[in-house]
Amino acid sequence: MNYKKILPAFILLFFTCLSVFAQRDTLSLKTIIDRSVKYANDYPIEKVYVHFDKPYYAAGDTIWLKTYLTADIHQPSQISKIVYIDMYNDQDSLTASIKLPVVNGVAPGMIPLPVQSYKQGNYRLRAYTNWNLNFDANYLFTKVITIGNPIDKEVLTNVNFSGGTSPQQGVTVKIFYKDASGRPYADKKVKWRTEASHDETGKGSGTTDANGYLTITLPPTPSITLGASTLFTTLDIGTKNVTNIFPLKSAATGKDVQFFPEGGQLIAGIPVKVAIKAIKADGLGIEVKGTIVDNQGQSVATFASQHLGMGAFAFQPEAGKSYKANVSFADGSQGSYDLPRVQASGITLLAINNDPDNLAVRITCNEVYLNANQNKNFYIIGSQGGFIKYAAQQQINKQVFSAPIPKTKFQSGTLQLTLFGPNGYPVAERLVFIQRNDLLNLAINTDKPLYLHRQPVKMTISAKNGALPAEANLSVSVIDEKKVPVDEDAETTILTSLLLTSDLRGYVEKPNYYFKKPDEKTAADLDVLMMTQGYRRFVFRDVLMGKTPKITLLPEQGITISGTLRNRTGLPIFKGNVRLLIPDKNFSAQTVTNSEGQFKFENVMVNDSTKVTINARDNVNYNSVMLQIDGVTYPSPTRIINLPDERLNIDSAMRPYLENSKRVYNNTHQLKEVVIKAAAAPRRLGHLDQSALIGLSPEPDHLIDGERFKGCTFFVSCLQSMALGLTYIDNIFYVTRDYNAGIRKPMEVYMDGLQVDMNYLQSVVASDVESVEIFFKDGMSGINQRDGTDGVLVINKKKAPKGIPMKLADLQKLLPPPYLVEFTPHGYTPVKEFYSPKYNPARTINTGVDLRSTIYWNPKVLTDKTTGSTLLQFNNADGTGSYRAVVEGIDKDGNIGRFIYRYRVQ
Structure with a gap:
């Protein structure tokens, strides 16, 4: 793809135009531009944005979503054809991972949230392409997804913090406990403890008062320690003990004030x-x-x-x-x-951005600097998305220079202004936000402003680029606002993501505030924001010095299955025949190996959980060949900057939604009479069954159930994503807290009581794993002292039931021939269609109750290229009040837009 064609044809020279430098050790304006063009051409940046059907969810829901993948300045990306979406819990354990095929820059998807798998809490979602992983992790789309779980919940809580305004003052924690009916748990015993990095830092007990409140006073603690701590409380409600978990980052009292001079100094x-x-x-x-x-x-x-x-x-x-x-x-x-x-001496760059038509730029230096740089050349460059949109040259012969730049030279979004000194390197920088009337103009209209419940809705979506109809690819969500209240200022939208936050370093609080109702106040606040954030795309100094990112992953154009064919001595086989078979699709393909024995099948269309067979039987002496399939690298969890978006009091913050979700669950899960017969639950295999591990603690610090590895292709890759408190570097596991403290001792690894190395784990089949136990300390076993290791990782394999004869076919599966490999690759995640019921107007009585919170979701809305519009039809639910429709999307020319529409149901 030729990115140079994106560059504008104009290079503006304002102030005094001069020839190239006389000094030999300087960089010319042309050099700066050429190197920037080459960098943008060689290292294009993809941006991923995800549109969700609503801002938060409950266990039992399905997350409906659509990804938009862009490159350059919002052009639908042609670089990658696969996008990944991972979701982690607050302990950085992977709870969901989906893989979606990208067509014309978009990909619809879904993530089910089974009640049994999703506890209440704040989850971290990230979306990315393989190409994204070569660059700063900040380029990955990240978002906090809050999930409530009201099912069979006996204790609801609300917590607040006070005090701690000085280092000598402790923090007071006040927790309110109530049952599902709203009655407070009065006079109940509570045990509590605090932990930081898995180490207990405090504990105590107390009793709730007559109103259900428990008050805990934590001792004075450094803010950084308190912010990384967690409070665990166990409430005795009589029939059982119920544990609740409260992160203490909101209790931390540390504050910071930073100062950002315009221009940098x-x-x-x-x-x-x-x-x-x-x-x-x-x-x-x-x-x-x-x-x-x-x-x-x-x-x-x-x-x-x-x-x-x-x-x-x-x-x-x-x-x-x-x-x-x-x-x-x-x-x-x-x-x-x-x-x-x-x-004492310097030059700076100032910008005034209150004129809708022109951006005023001012270069100012003091007398000392002027005397030292009299009549030397300076350059100013304006870039967006890494592409230079404006360039100018100025000879410094007075202290203040100013000039207007027409905003028509730029697109809406973040603009980086950089001033280069006589040596050709940057000396000042200023970010400004350009707001122009150049976005995709979207609109929604309905056939009525007021409807009855369950009444059909005819909704017209229109898209225009200026005054002309636009052929746009859109997604539409309609929610019941009474059930799903929305904080519009805090929303993540296609505008906030692609125009603002994706170009800035650091966390941006309430990003949609700047776009919801733009006026002089929001423009002034946005300008201050631009002065306090760093630019994400690249640093000019690195570009000019030739510093480039290390590329380890290439863009994916589809699913690739590759491997190596060798003989029994390990030597590669040249021109060997390898066949791929997908039985579910009745599909097969054949290829031959290269001189290194490597083979590759590209653009394989395979869904997740689909079995694939690789066979090398079509070779002479096939019984003496071996197949090796290349593994897949899963990126480790990365720190996301959105963590301040986490909700603390989920029960109260999401009360209307969770109450409705509980009604939905109760209406769709009718309990039946169950006759219980005594039967002993099968005991889970663990380290206590192995004599070599008896000295370990009876309970591991973390336990990973074997069910978590279901569908996992490569065990070690999945394990490194799920292992809490561990760091995986250079094929070795370390205890994270010790590694960060400078203790770089590897963990000891055991498989079924036998000491093994990491290479052995490469051969483990994930479906054979019963459980994984993680021990940060070796207890009384003496394992670490004996071997110079730190911590113990125990893998327990499933045991075949005794007394059951094994069929020959089952035995062959356990001992497959070396020329045959059967496995389940990480394929594309199937996406169902959103269910939208259709009601018969002739029927006045309908069975059941329609409690939908998402009334309609459609990720495949295409407007007609001639009229720029399309018609959607769906039925309302039983909820009354305001329904909120949101349409977002992009046209074929890379113009993005968003529109909100409301109608009422009575």
Whole structure:
């Protein structure tokens, strides 16, 4: 793909246009542009955005979604044809992984949430392509998915924190306990403990008061430790003990205030705007106000945050002085923070972005810098998505230069302005957000503004590019707002993702606030945001120095199954015959190996859980050949920046939705009379059955049930994603907390009581695993002391039932011939169609009750290229009130858009 064609044809020279440098050690404007073009051409960035049918879910639901994959500046990507979506729980255990084929830059999908598998909590979802994994993990689409579980729930909780405003003051935790009917659990005994990195840091007990409240006072704890801690409480309700888990990051009291001079530096004698950002330990903004004082105690400026802890102030720093801010936070606490050091000599780049038609750019230097760089050339470059949209050259012969840049040169989104000094390297940078009327114009209309419940709806979707009809690929969701209340400011949308957050480093709180109702206030707040965030695409200094990312994974154009054919001595077989067979599809294909004995089947259409057979029988002396299938690398869990989006009090925050979900579950799961006969449950095999492991703790620190490996192709790849508290590096497992502390001893690995190495685990079949036990310490076994290891990993294999004769076919499966391999690759995840009931208007009585919260979901909405519109039809549910329809999508030219429409049901 030729990315150079995306570059605009214009290179604007404003101010004074001069020839190329006279100095030999400088970089010309052409060099900067050429190297940037080459970088964008060689290392294009794909962006993944996922549209969900609603913002949160309950166990038993299905997550309906659609991925949009773009490259360049929102063009439907042709780089990758496969997108992955993984979901982890709050302990970084993989709970779901789907693989979707991308067609024309889009891929619909679904993730079922079985009641038995999903506990209540905050899950971390990430979407990516293989090509994404070559770059900064921040490029992966990430989102917090909150899942409630109201089924058979006997204890509901609500927690809040107070105190801890000083290092000497402990944090008070107040927890309210009630039953499913809302009655408080009064006078109930509670045991509690706190943990940090799996180590117990405190414990105690108490009794709830007459109103169901338990109060716990935690001792003074460093904010960083408290923020990484978890509180476990066990409530005795009489019939049993119920444990609840509360992350303590919201209880952490640490705060930070950062200062961001416009252009990057405080320079003596130059008036400057300084942005501020105040955040709490949980990553959320906190309102702040304060005074800037110099090193002589004189006040030079005052400030106050204007939105989510962010704000700005202006002052003129002086040479030889230092400055600090004395601040007061909204919770009454105070602090003092140093501002960046004042540079005695320097030049900076300023931008004024309040004109809808032009962006005003100003270059300012102080007298010292001017005298040292008189008549030298400087460059300014404006880039979007890594592509240069604007370039100019200026000779410095006075302290202030300014010029307007027409915004028609840019598209809506983040613009990076960079000022290059005489040596051709960047000296100042400013991010601005360009807002133009250039988005895909979407609209929704219905045949009526008011409907009856279950009444059919005719909905027209239209798309225009300017005034012309647009051929667009869209997704539409309709939800019952009474059941699914939405915080619109906090929504992740196709606009917030592709135009804003995907281009910025760090967490952006409530991103849709800047897009929901744009006005002068939101524009001013957005400009402050741009001053406090870092640009994600690339650093010009690295580009000019030739630093490039290390490419280890190539873009996928489809599923590839590959391997090696060898003889019994291990030598590769050249021009060997290898056949692939998919019995379910009655499909087969054949290929021959290369000089290294390698074979490859490309663009294999295979669904998840489908068995594939690789056969090398069509060779001379086939009984003496061996097949080896290449493994699949699964990326390890990565830190996501969205963690501040986690909901703490899920029971109360999602109350309307969870109450409706419980009604749905009760209506669809009618209990039947069950006659229980005494039968002993089969005992699970474990380390206590092995004499060599008796000294380990009776209970492992973590237990992975063998069912979790169902459908897993390569055991070790799945294990590294599921093993809590472990780090997997260079084919070795380590205990994470010890590894991070500098203890780099490998874990000891046992299989059925026998000591094995990691190479042995490569041959383990995932379906044969009964369980995996993880021990951070070796207890009384002496294993680690004897072998110089740290921690013990125990794999228990399933045992065949005794007394059952084995058939020859079963024995052959256990001992397959070396020329034959049967396995289940990670194929495409099947996607069902969203069920939307159709009611007969002639019938006035319908059995059952329609409690749907998602009324309609359609990820395959295509508008007509001639009219730009399409018609959808569906029926309302029994819920009354406001129904909210959202349409998002992209047209064939890469224009993106979003529209919200509401109608009422009575």
